[in-house]
Amino acid sequence: MKPNLFEALPAQSSDESFQDLLKVPGLRIERIVSHGHASPPGFWYEQDWDEWVLVLRGRAQLQIERQDALVTLQPGDHCWLPAGCRHRVVSTAPGEPTLWLAVHHTR
Amino acid sequence: MKPNLFEALPAQSSDESFQDLLKVPGLRIERIVSHGHASPPGFWYEQDWDEWVLVLRGRAQLQIERQDALVTLQPGDHCWLPAGCRHRVVSTAPGEPTLWLAVHHTR
Numbered sequence: 001m002k003p004n005l006f007e008a009l010p011a012q013s014s015d016e017s018f019q020d021l022l023k024v025p026g027l028r029i030e031r032i033v034s035h036g037h038a039s040p041p042g043f044w045y046e047q048d049w050d051e052w053v054l055v056l057r058g059r060a061q062l063q064i065e066r067q068d069a070l071v072t073l074q075p076g077d078h079c080w081l082p083a084g085c086r087h088r089v090v091s092t093a094p095g096e097p098t099l100w101l102a103v104h105h106t107r
Numbered sequence: 108m109k110p111n112l113f114e115a116l117p118a119q120s121s122d123e124s125f126q127d128l129l130k131v132p133g134l135r136i137e138r139i140v141s142h143g144h145a146s147p148p149g150f151w152y153e154q155d156w157d158e159w160v161l162v163l164r165g166r167a168q169l170q171i172e173r174q175d176a177l178v179t180l181q182p183g184d185h186c187w188l189p190a191g192c193r194h195r196v197v198s199t200a201p202g203e204p205t206l207w208l209a210v211h212h213t214r
Contacts, residue, residue: 002184002185002186002187004181004183004184005161005183005184005185006182006183007183021159021185022159022185022187024157024189024212024214025214026133026212026214027134027157027159027210027212029159029210050131050134052128052129052134052136054112054208056163074111075113076111076112076113076114077109077111077112078109078112078128078129079109080109080129082131101161101208103134103136103210105131105133105134105212107131107132107133
């Protein structure tokens with residue numbers, strides 16, 4: 001059995017945590033734990049693979065290039081970021097862990 | 108925004124529920140809600156694609172061919188079922204919804 005998704009959450013004082021739950025050709029499933037972390041000003045993720053993200057705890061706001069409104073993700077909310085879709089994390093909840101599941105997919 | 112994963116859970120009396128959250132070439136992400144459902148006796152899933160399953164609520168037991176022990180999945184537990192891995196659902200929790208996230212991946 002692989003590590004439980006909800007266990008061993010890193011402490012508040014930690015760096016943002018990234019842990020691969022699965023990695024096979026074309027597919028990587030990752031647990032991310034943020035503690036108020038956000039993308040640096042002016043930084044954009046731009047990936048040549050697709051990403052589907054789901055927030056399971058906490059709260060996050062994403063900015064997607066050429067979209068006026070921010071995307072707010074609360075537990076159970078998910079967002080599809082196809083390859084090449086420039087995006088950044090505007091904020092994650094302060095004072096509690098934000099737990100993400102990210103599914104990275106290469107076509 | 109796509110429907111929240113934790114909302115609009117079907118009622119206890121319902122059939123097992125399957126809902127695609129995402130479907131693109133090579134990748135399908137599905138929400139499954141079981142209410143004590145299990146695979147029929149002697150039935151085995153045998154798929155020509157990979158599947159990664161995560162239980163988020165409830166409880167499930169999987170049987171995997173050629174493995175002696177059953178795999179028990181509680182919230183946060185996940186299991187990798189590569190293509191061709193014959194498996195069946197032995198049980199899901201009675202009296203409460205078992206919420207699964209299934210990532211189906213074609214190589």
